[in-house]
Amino acid sequence: MSGVQQKEFSKWRRRLWPVHSYELKKFLPLILIKFLISLNYGIMTCLKDAMVVTAKGSGAEAIPVLKGWVVLPTAILLTLVYSKCSSYMKRSTLFYTIFGGFLFVVFAYGFILCPNAEFFSPEVSSDWLMDRFGVRFQHWIAIYRNWIHSLIFVTAELWGSMVILLLFWGLANQITDVSEAKRSYTLYIAAGDIGAILTGPVIALASGYLAAHNLTLMIKILCAFLIFCGLLVMGLYWYITRYVMTDKRFYDPDKIVCKEAKEKISLRESFKMIFKSRSLLYIAVLVVGYGLAVNLVEVTWKANLKLQYPNTEDYLSVTKSVFSSVGFISLVISLFFFGGIIRKLGWRFSALITPIMIGLTGLVFFFCSYFRDYIGGWTGMIGLTPLMFLVVFGAIQNVSSKVAKYSFFDPTKEIAYIPLSDEEKTKGKAAVDVIGSRLGKSGSSWIQIALIDMMGTGSILSITHLLIPLVCLTIIGWVYSIRNLNRQIRARDQQVAEESTELAT
DSSP states (O other): OOHHHHHHHHHHHHHHOOOOGGGHHHHHHHHHHHHHHHHHHHHHHHHHHHHHHTSTTOOTTHHHHHIIIIIHHHHHHHHHHHHHHTTTSOHHHHHHHHHHHHHHHHHHIIIIIGGGHHHHSOHHHHHHHHHHHOGGGHHHHHHHHTHHHHHHHHHHHHIIIIIIIIIIHHHHHHHOOHHHHHHHHHHHHHHHHHHHHTHHHHHHIIIIIISTTOHHHHHHHHHHHHHHHHHHHHHHHHHIIIIITTOTTTOOTTTOOOOOOOOOOOHHHHHHHHHHOHHHHHHHHHHHHHHHHHHHHHHHHHHHHHHHOOSHHHHHHHHHHHHHHHHHHHHHHHHHTHHHHHHHHHHHHHHHHHHHHHHHHHHHHHHHHHTGGGOHHHHHHTTOOHHHHHHHHHHHHHHHHHHHIIIIIHHHHHHTTTTSOHHIIIIIHHHHHHHHHHHHHHHHHHHHHHHHHHHTSOOGGGGHHHHHHHHHHHHHHHHHHHHHHHHHHHHHHHHHHHHHHHHHO
């Protein structure tokens, strides 16, 4: 190998694995924790959708009810409890308490509630409610009837925000300085992608080879695996607190410079901060736009998916394949393509990839769904029924939308904060997280439920024609905000170039 080849190889090695051998004691446990909690999140995400959508008297319409009216209030409540407890509990105690609570719910679901669902489910009162209120409100009644599966749905949703965002990234931010973060954080993201990739094989092993079409046994196996991975995480956390945080080579509270923390601000102050700054308002539109567009399309796809695969095992087989595909493609694009694309084609092009991808594929999916009675001729030419075509194309749309988010939307959104003032970068980022994430995820759920109740059919498929203009308006606002943010980024780059020229002369 020539000297030039050795340099190139060393460059790629440092890019893929920018960790020195003596640092493995600190970074390897964190990488393993991120891998395990991401793997658990993938399994729970696939499981909660399959169990809720295919449950008795339920459907995809139950998802917006749960996200908008159960998950959101629970998340706010748990966040308040976490903030209160963090003021008088040790970090380690708080970690074990919250994480242990999640594992207890998984244990109860897999080994107590689900195997005895007939005993715990309120079938008599649910049937009475159906007779009293009719099909118009069946998606509300389904949450009550299938409260056991609703419990695992809420647990999976909260795992993403509480365990991954709050516990893991809180730990990483606590013991990592800025220079280490630049080298290690990409590894944590890659570990999460690998966990997502392995979601499919783990579920396939449990459902195809071990459980042999026994749904209750499959759930027990998956829950046992989730608990096993969770105990490993708690063991790794104990190792970090015992052997890493007591070693001043890896953790010195006096030298650790915490990354800019998100200031805790109220909802009212968040609104004031966003509307005071045009840049923050544009970034908030990006965040809200993604949540609205993706969730509006995704729920409709899951409704079609249930029509094609009403059986829980078949439904789960599709969702786990989709989840694994997102992890694999995101990992490849993030490692090998994103850097080159943004350097050669610029921020604006990279930022536009996500709304254009979601907008085009989403609108095509909606039109095909609305005109399904007229597309049978050409779908038959490729050997698919109209319903099966919607399932396949919807899966492709779902994968491409989430890959675009992880590979392009998240990085370009963070870059958009660079030209802002220090106050906008700290308080403003917190404000966007408070307002944008809530309105994006929950807003789409409220819209869908309101339209379904207004139509009185109890079906998400009956409002497809009403969702098309909503997606169009969302994408237009999203693209408009990107155009304005691009002007600010270019203005900053020009200013920096002029200052550099002045210093040089």
